Amino acid sequence: MPNDTDRPTVLITGSSGFLGQAIAGGLKDRYHVIGLDVAAPKGSSDRLETIEIDLTSDDSVGWAVAEVGKRSGGRVASVIHLAAYYDTTGKDDPKYDAVNVQGTRRLLTALKGLETEQFIFSSTLLVHAPSPQKGVRINEDSPLEPAWAYPRSKAETEAVIAKEHGQINTVILRLAGVYDEDCRAAFIAQQIARIFERLPTAYLFTGDLAAGQPYLHKDDLVDAFVRSVDRRAELPAESVMLIGEEETLSYGEMQKRIGRLLHGEDWRTFVLPKGLAKTGSWMQTEVLDQESDIKPWMIENSDDHVEIDISRARNLIGWEPKHSLSRTLPEMIRRLKQDPTDWYEKNKLEPSVVAASEPEIEQAKRRLDAPLERSSSQVEAAVERQRLRTLWAPMVNVALGLWLVASPMTLGLFDPVVAAPPPALGHEIAAADIRNARLGISEIVSGLLVVVFALLGMYRRWTWAQWITAALGVWVMLAPLVFWTTSAAAYSIDTLAGLLIPVFAVMIPPTPGISRRALAADDDRPLGWSYSPSAFTQRIPIVALAFVGLFVSRYLAAYQMGHIDSLWDPFFGPGGASVRNGSEAVVTSWVSKGFPIADAGFGAFAYGLDILAGAIGDRRRWRTMPWMVLLFGLLIIPLGVVSVSFIIIQPPLIGALCTLCIVQAAVTVVLIPYSIDEVLAAVQYLWRATKAGEPFWRTFWMGGPALSENQSPEPDLDRPASEFIKEFLTSGVNFPWTLVTSVFLGAALMATPLIFGSSPPLYYSDHVVGCLVIMIAVTAMAEVARPVRFLNGALGAWVAASPFVLSGGGAVANFADAGLGLALIALSLPRGTRSEEHYGGWDRAIV
Template sequence: MDRPTILITGSGGFLGRAIAEALRDRYRIIGLDVRKQEGAGGDLETIEVDLASRSSVNAALAQAADKAGGRFASVIHLAAYYDTTGEEDPRYDSVTVQGTRRLLHALKRLGTEQFIFASTLLVHAPSPDIGIRITEQSPIDPAWAYPRSKAETEALIGRERDGVRTVILRLAGVYDEDCRATFIAQQIARIFERLPTAYLFTGNLKAGQPYLHKDDLVDAVVRAVDRRADLDEHTVLLIGEEDTPSYEELQKRLGRLIHGEEWRTLSLPKGLTKAGAWVQAEILDQETDIKPWMIEGSDDHYEIDTSRARAVLGWEPRHALTRTLPEMIRRLKQDPTDWYEKNRLEPAAVAASEPELRQAERRLRRLPEEALRDAEATIARDRRQTSWASMVNAILGAWLMLSPLTIGLLDPVAASPPPALGHELDAPRVRNAWLGVSEMASGAMVILVALLGMGARRHWMQWMTAAVGLWVMLAPLVFWTTSAAAYATDTIVGMLIVTFAVIVPPPPGIHPRALASDDDRPLGWSYSPSSFSQRIPIVGMAFVGFFISRYLAAYQLGHIEGVWDPFFGGAEGTGRNGTEAVVTSWVSQGFPVADAGLGAVAYGLDILAGAIGDRRRWRTMPWMVFLFGLLIIPLGAVSVAFIIIQPPLIGALCTLCIVQAAVTVVLIPYSIDEVLASIQYLWRARRAGEPFWQTFWKGGPALSEDQVPQPDLDRSVWDIAREFFGGGMTFPWTLVASVALGALLTATPVVFGTKAPLYFSDHIVGCLVIAVAVVAMAEVARPLRFANAALGAWVAAAPFLLDGGAPEATAAGVVMGLALVGLSLPRGRRSDEHYGGWDRAIV
């Protein structure tokens, strides 16, 4: 005998699948959903449908009727539009209301015994007071868009059912042991993460709403289907738990279950909460799960009387939310990321939570020996395949030993004192001779150490070779060589020695445990901050700074007679342009070596540190990431400080120094995410039982599980460029405008005729504003933008406190200052990237 057919709309959803599973033993199930999918055991036949399209509804029902032999025992209508914004959306009408009308009209032409509509108890007005229960006859007064659409649909069904037996189920919020109830899940997440909002509420803490376990809902639907012939032509039933825990009671229960403590909740006035939510959404441009309609309805209390469901269906709930909470929280603690995914929350927020780290600790204790052996074998294979690098370094050492003879370092030489010299020096021939001796000794050391370390696992020898290479880069500056050839040769050879000593794989000193896994993304991160597509452009920009510094250093050492500056001039009568005046000023002369040369060495180290390691180096070489950050971030601060002091202390401006500072500041936001990832990893690895200093110096194992490494350079150049410009960076118009205002502040003498001391103030603040805004373009550093609000306040006040401003400059200062304050408040657009637990700091 053929089984009766049940048609379920929204069959692919959480409830649709559960209802289909309960009915499929006695009924044939056909599903309608926006996407075709297979049910459990393949028994659920799914037909794609768009309820907003009449033709789609008609075609889907014709197909379903053909499968069912033209008759349905029951149609269970679950599909509807829903969101939590509380705002009106055209889809509430096109999908929920008119979609139901289209469905009903199409069903009238077919044999349909019953039509069950899943509504919500929120179509009712709240209970008049705590202790007063709502019945099916209580007033209909939905408070926001979603229940309003359900109420309109109920009315439509009552008008247009035309003899079809209908059942309206006004459901409470549905949950199961994994939660899946949106507002309960958000409440649990706030307490689990100890967010500030977890301690706050607006409205009546004694108010609450009933809930409904998924299995009890399924039971009610099954009973309604089975008793379809016995029900009235139009039946309305409230389905939910009569026990209504208050918000305060839930807070206390959750606090005890999650953290083992009494959870205190402060009730705020609605006006204050609305103002805070408005500032957060409209001024700070931040997302919030607290919507205006929620604040308005925070006093609403719902208690329901389900006696009619007991009388008509013989139904009553077998579960209770308060009894299910312990299991719900147990599952959360067992696997927070999985729980968050099931509840459509962001799992990155809890990827490094205590339960996840305990899981990581258990995994690390049983790290497979095979993986360690494979890692050791890979290191040995790479060492064999790259043993040629030691031979190359030996050749470079020989080059260094012969270099003094080939470039004439030991020959007599006459030279004027270097332009940037600020202290006494030995004669040029003596300085060059010392450099020659240094090159010979360094070359001999490189040959010795490189050859001795070829067949041995002596990592210190590789680092000793790299240290010699660093000294080779510094030596021409220390000895103030007069030889441009020596300076160029030593810079290049020194960088090559470091490259062949420690950058050519495998980098020395990494523990095999760190290489035993390919996992390349930190816990809770959506990308690897150490990928080559992230680092290569940084290295490219470092080369720009390196070339500029080398050019300026050549002038400071006296290797060239002048430097180029297209915009700025020096003091009258000196014959020097702005750049020449700055790099030979008392500031530069105060350094024991050419300061531009030191900058070139720092940029060279940026290049080398940016190239070493693979896309896992945030955990395999944390110390190198820290060094990389220390080279970039302080170097950026020094470059900005050097620009700041030029007008007030030196009396000139340097075009190339400004370009150099701009490059250095841009490097900071592109590198800061990798530093953050290493800091997070060291902290989390320590909590997972890994020794801190060993992890810092030798790296550590992956804390994540079964990641699939992302593609890196094996993509198109456009994809690589997109990741570089978008990976961890966004460019809100507010920050771009702040950069423009900072540039305008540095130009107030030209634009508004300001003079010192107001001009000096504008120049200093303008440089700081630009630096802050550029660094804040990195999402992990976005809160730094608030510093520009304080700087903007000073800009607005400065014309009244300092001399040097005409009336138009005063007005401009006030406008620019207030604009900076306003531009510094919105966070701006967030990308889809995640940064572990740091997401919540991006305010």
């Protein structure tokens, strides 16, 4: 092979791109190819030396061309100018002039300092007006009528080249849209993806279904450039050629072919009026604040039909396409169906959208049929080593069990006692000494059983006993409430012991009951997700908030059970109740007395379960312990609804408000958006694992193997606190100003008597709706739950209408309600901030 200095030099701008690399590959055997780009191509490249260039800078262009002169001996056979700015918005952008037009001018000016034979400019067919009618082909002399910013910049650049090229021969290749077997043509890829996903927009079109555009295979494009370089001495000083396939498939025909290849059906396509389509696009982008791949300029030009005459390319360079879109389309679809995520990545579409598609599930099934990352014997050995290292944990439970056995005597539970009925008691119960004695017996029996099952669970084959130990701990936590004990000490000790026993029974690794297949891989991100929703960075703050709820609830329960004489409430009065304040009035109301146990105590018990269910398991628990994740979700989400419901009924049914109850409800509502993503991941996994052939109930209770290809687990707690806090605040949850404002409007509705002077029944309506608005807005801050914000639109409509159907508002209150209602409707429409996180196919639901 000759040295580079012995071969003619070819420059390629935009050489690091897809087409630049392909053209360089077609020239490298006979030419010395030098690339010019803003950066060298990613990865190693043994065929292309690259000089960095910034086309918007005179100094950068001058330096780069001078460097070319040094490497080429001052002579350049051809310059292939591919570099250009492009976007699909259709809007004018200063970069079109700075890069495409003025950048080309700079490059031509600098090249005049070298002995440059030829300048080939990559233009576009879009500079032409469409065919005047179907069956009529356009050629190089047809009118130029670029319809939007990008082709306009190309037409302006062609004019600059004609004026500035001097002694350099020029070739302008007006290219059709480029594709290959992986597609890589943006508009075709989007069309295929819409049909593959069966999106509603896949059935709609805004123009003439019989209209179409020509396309060009990548290899044919390379051939045209190579031929243009090879025949540079034979070409005229100025040449313009149309490069594309003479076959033009209509949009309607493409729809039918893609539908048949993907789903075995002729795809039905309905034509929408342009006005309606533009309105829908405007609503999607401007009102709902969502991205759309259908831009206004596309709608406007959707009737354009183009057929081309490539006679000049045949005559001048002997070029004719060897491929056709119609023949390549089946291979495109085959590759999509073979590996959807890979196909989406190559076409710059979001692969997580199809991570759970049928082909991907089939791939996962094949992976599960093969040997897993670690064999069962390797997993078993690792679990056994871990078990032997943590045999101290059951011994701690033995100590806690013995502590429970001794507690009744220490706390005097069997001693005679006289106590007034608990303030929140609403039914007949046994005398105080009998209730305490029953709790004492429960503690002794529970303690002995904890000792027995903790010791049994130490044996390798009897690890199931650890779950019985944990269940006993849960009962110990609940027992003081069931027996309405008068002993505050017993309640405190049993709560603490009840929390600790499950920790040492099942939370210290290895957690019993997880299948060996589930532990065979370290993969911690669900299929198509960009993060692990079970990461400790996600769960520790949730557990911390649950502790706040626990402390508040225990304080309220202590008053309900008669352990303390009063409650603190800085804001609300007792209404008509004969107590000190609103908190005491609410927790001793007929609603609270209707529960068989202290309802605040039951709330504390639920928060305790939240803490346990939130802390157990590792980053993989969405697939190793699906049942626990779903239990965690069921504890948080319904508990939040109940807490808000309790706030809702306080003014209309109880006649008082409770500050601490509001704090408790706020904590619970905040937990919802931070837990809902993990529940979604577990549900997705169960559905996908079942489709991949895993037994549903075994997977539900014992977990299952990773469905994704091998991953590298991300760091969790071993990183700076700032990253920890940022991930908790932003992973899966964000705070669009529309939702934050909705929360404030909800609070304003709850305070309309103070702010606007409203009174019942209008105030009761405002209070109920305000509570619901806050809960919905906070829940919608979770991206996976973002669509629930639309419920606030319906609530806003009611608020706006309520002054006309309910009394209790003066002119100011009525006007305020109407304004607040309309504002809620408007705020519920935009989607708001969307992070870069992905949710395994759920992305499309985040509207």
